[in-house]
Each structure stands twice: as C-alpha cells, then as structure tokens.
Amino acid sequence: MKTPSTALVLLSGGQDSTTCLAWALERFKKVKTLTFDYGQRHRVEVEQAGRIAKLAGVEQELMKIDLFSELSRSALTHHQLEVKAGEDGQLPTTFVPGRNLIFLSLAAMKAYQLGIRDIVTGVCQTDYSGYPDCREEFVRSLEQTTSLAMDTQFHFHAPLMRLSKADTVKLMNELGHLDWLKESHTCYEGRRPACSKCPACILRLKGFKEAGIIDPLEVES
Amino acid sequence: MKTPSTALVLLSGGQDSTTCLAWALERFKKVKTLTFDYGQRHRVEVEQAGRIAKLAGVEQELMKIDLFSELSRSALTHHQLEVKAGEDGQLPTTFVPGRNLIFLSLAAMKAYQLGIRDIVTGVCQTDYSGYPDCREEFVRSLEQTTSLAMDTQFHFHAPLMRLSKADTVKLMNELGHLDWLKESHTCYEGRRPACSKCPACILRLKGFKEAGIIDPLEVES
Numbered sequence: 001m002k003t004p005s006t007a008l009v010l011l012s013g014g015q016d017s018t019t020c021l022a023w024a025l026e027r028f029k030k031v032k033t034l035t036f037d038y039g040q041r042h043r044v045e046v047e048q049a050g051r052i053a054k055l056a057g058v059e060q061e062l063m064k065i066d067l068f069s070e071l072s073r074s075a076l077t078h079h080q081l082e083v084k085a086g087e088d089g090q091l092p093t094t095f096v097p098g099r100n101l102i103f104l105s106l107a108a109m110k111a112y113q114l115g116i117r118d119i120v121t122g123v124c125q126t127d128y129s130g131y132p133d134c135r136e137e138f139v140r141s142l143e144q145t146t147s148l149a150m151d152t153q154f155h156f157h158a159p160l161m162r163l164s165k166a167d168t169v170k171l172m173n174e175l176g177h178l179d180w181l182k183e184s185h186t187c188y189e190g191r192r193p194a195c196s197k198c199p200a201c202i203l204r205l206k207g208f209k210e211a212g213i214i215d216p217l218e219v220e221s
Numbered sequence: 222m223k224t225p226s227t228a229l230v231l232l233s234g235g236q237d238s239t240t241c242l243a244w245a246l247e248r249f250k251k252v253k254t255l256t257f258d259y260g261q262r263h264r265v266e267v268e269q270a271g272r273i274a275k276l277a278g279v280e281q282e283l284m285k286i287d288l289f290s291e292l293s294r295s296a297l298t299h300h301q302l303e304v305k306a307g308e309d310g311q312l313p314t315t316f317v318p319g320r321n322l323i324f325l326s327l328a329a330m331k332a333y334q335l336g337i338r339d340i341v342t343g344v345c346q347t348d349y350s351g352y353p354d355c356r357e358e359f360v361r362s363l364e365q366t367t368s369l370a371m372d373t374q375f376h377f378h379a380p381l382m383r384l385s386k387a388d389t390v391k392l393m394n395e396l397g398h399l400d401w402l403k404e405s406h407t408c409y410e411g412r413r414p415a416c417s418k419c420p421a422c423i424l425r426l427k428g429f430k431e432a433g434i435i436d437p438l439e440v441e442s
Binding site for chain 1: 285287288318321326334353354358359363366370371372
C-alpha cells in the first residue's frame with residue numbers, strides 16, 4: 001500500500017538521490033523531483049538528473065541558486081581548486097558549510113508552495129567523512145525548524161541514512177531500477193564514461209563490488 | 222563590560238534592525254553587519270542600510286540572493302501585487318513562507334566564514350501578524366539546527382522579540398542613537414520623505430507616538 005500523498009525528492013543526478021527516487025516511487029502515490037542548479041563543478045550532473053526524472057516518468061522542478069560561490073571556497077563550486085578526499089578527522093575540501101541546510105530549507109519552501117509535506121533526501125551519515133549536515137540529528141532538527149518556520153508539519157525521509165554504499169546498491173537492485181544508475185553521475189572529473197580513478201568513482205566501484213552487482217554505468221577502460 | 226566577541230547584525234535598513242545594531246554595539250566588542258539584496262520591492266532599503274552602517278562606523282557585508290521571486294508571490298518581491306495588511310488570522314500578502322529561515326541560515330553560514338558565533342536579528346513576535354518564522358520558538362530551533370549543520374555553537378540574539386514598537390523606540394532612545402532612525406526606511410510605498418499613510422508608516426508613527434518620542438524621519442506633510 002502506498003502512502004496516499006505526494007513526495008518531493010531532491011534529485012542531484014547522483015547515485016544516492018536516484019536510489020531515493022526509486023524508493024519514493026515505491027512508497028508514495030505521487031512523486032515530484034527537485035534539482036538545484038547551483039553552479040556545480042560539472043553541469044553534467046544537472047543534465048543527468050533531467051534524464052533520470054524522464055526515465056522515471058516524474059516531474060522535475062529546477063531551482064537555480066547563485067549562492068555558494070560567494071559563500072565558500074569549496075572544490076564543488078570553485079573550479080580551480082583541487083579535489084581532495086578528507087583526511088583523518090578533517091573535512092574534505094568539497095565541504096560547503098551549511099550547504100544541506102540551505103538545500104533542505106529551500107526544498108521545504110518549494111514543497112510548501114506545491115502543497116507537499118514529505119521530502120526525500122539521499123543524505124547519508126555512513127559514507128560521508130565529516131559532513132555535519134548529513135547526520136540524522138541534523139535532519140530531525142531541520143524537520144522541526146522548517147515545520148515551525150512555515151507552521152506546517154513537514155516529514156523528512158532519509159532512507160539511505162545508515163546504509164553503506166553496498167547496501168544502497170542492493171536497495172536499488174531490490175527496487176528493480178538498477179538500469180537508472182546508468183544515467184546517474186558520480187565522477188568528480190565530470191567525465192562520461194566515468195574516469196574510474198577519482199575518489200568518487202573508486203567509492204562507487206567499491207560499493208558495487210561489495211554488493212556483488214554489476215554497475216550499468218559506462219567507465220573508461 | 223562588553224562581550225569580548227564579534228557579532229553579526231542582520232541589517233535590512235529598517236527601524237528594527239537599526240535598533241539591533243545599536244544594541245549590539247553596546248554589548249559586543251566588535252560588530253559587523255550583513256544586508257541581503259534579494260530584489261526588495263524598494264531598493265532604497267538596501268541603500269539606507271549602507272548609510273546606517275556608515276553612520277555606525279561598522280563593516281557591511283552585502284549578500285545578493287535571487288531566490289524569492291521564484292519562490293513566492295509576495296508583495297515584497299512581486300511589484301505588481303498590492304500591499305495588504307493581514308486580516309484576522311490570515312497572513313499578510315507580504316508573507317514569503319520561510320523567508321527568515323533562509324535569511325538566518327545564510328547569516329549563520331556567513332558568520333561561520335567570518336569566524337563569528339553571535340548573530341543578531343530584529344525579528345519580533347509582537348508586531349508581526351502571523352509570521353511563524355518570527356517567533357521565539359522558531360529562532361531557538363534554528364539556532365540548534367544551524368549549530369548542528371556546521372558543528373559550531375551559534376547564538377542567535379533577538380533583542381526585540383517581545384517588545385512593542387513603542388518599547389523599541391524607547392530602547393533606541395536609551396541607546397543614544399535615535400538619530401540613526403532618520404536613515405532607517407519603513408515606508409511600503411518606498412518614499413523618502415515617507416508617505417505617512419501606508420500601513421508600515423502608520424505602525425511606525427504609532428510606535429513613536431506611544432513612546433512620546435519624536436521620529437527624526439522626514440515625512441510628507
């Protein structure tokens with residue numbers, strides 16, 4: 001039995017949010033997606049999000065925001081910076097402090113406008129080295145804050161919160177939409193076929209390997 | 222004795238935030254201001270904020286955001302809509318759901334960047350008819366959420382939260398900077414001298430009258 005309401009899924013075009021979209025379609029009667037165009041390092045991510053929404057047959061809301069280049073020196077928006085994985089206890093250089101705070105707040109505002117109360121996000125505290133705004137505790141606090149801000153009870157769903165990358169792959173396999181991951185974008189180098197050598201590609205490969213499932217994504221040989 | 226830290230004051234250019242600036246200068250060793258340029262109905266407000274920061278001798282950070290025209294049909298950003306006061310139990314047409322959620326979240330992100338932990342806002346639950354994101358409960362919840370989001374303890378100060386307009390006028394008088402209010406902008410019609418007839422001008426006039434203090438602002442006769 002599906003919940004008889006509509007959910008708004010934050011769809012970045014990555015593997016996690018694509019899996020969340022499949023999860024939401026299984027659970028909610030109707031699903032819409034919201035993609036932020038925030039000056040990503042690689043625009044291909046936004047384009048892939050559009051392809052995935054199309055594959056899933058759901059509406060896509062696109063929200064353009066010009067905030068983060070001013071607010072951060074992150075590798076995700078400042079193209080000249082080198083991408084580095086976080087070292088022990090240190091935040092990776094891709095960290096934009098408070099980025100999810102803004103994304104999820106804006107998602108709640110958009111949901112409010114659309115009359116939607118259920119918001120689905122792929123944030124996950126397992127694989128993310130040190131992003132404080134990916135933790136369960138943060139998501140619950142934001143749920144309360146956005147609800148107070150708009151005098152409306154929002155429900156934030158974070159189905160991947162405690163899953164490993166391998167578990168996320170298995171979940172997508174069970175949901176029967178593994179093929180959508182062919183369109184999901186992961187590579188930090190912005191390459192399609194994926195480079196298979198950057199930290200993001202390596203993490204993705206590892207997840208599929210551990211799950212014992214073949215990634216439909218094209219990679220450079 | 223002043224708190225030996227720096228505060229970031231949200232300065233819109235209105236009467237309340239100007240009073241908060243004076244309050245913060247009395248209390249904190251150093252003060253910076255943050256003004257949002259978000260496509261206000263009247264740009265004069267942003268310009269006046271700059272004049273007030275100069276009068277007070279404090280730095281002004283300006284943050285341009287292009288979000289609300291897309292996110293709302295509010296009279297504050299959609300220039301063609303008529304400005305109406307809220308009727309019983311109804312939100313005024315100037316209501317942008319979640320606007321303070323975004324302003325205060327962005328302020329926390331900017332504060333984080335600047336190494337500032339104290340944020341001062343003029344939100345006030347007394348005079349605002351039905352803005353849920355002006356309530357004390359919301360501000361405390363956001364304080365917790367932003368702190369979790371950036372793993373940093375922020376302190377949000379809302380010195381006007383429970384004051385009437387008259388009390389706010391008296392506070393500014395006690396702080397000795399009544400003259401700064403000459404530069405603060407209130408008029409919904411965007412006029413300087415102020416029109417003295419719109420709901421915002423009427424509320425301001427009433428506050429000064431009840432406080433028994435003469436407003437230094439120029440008004441049309």
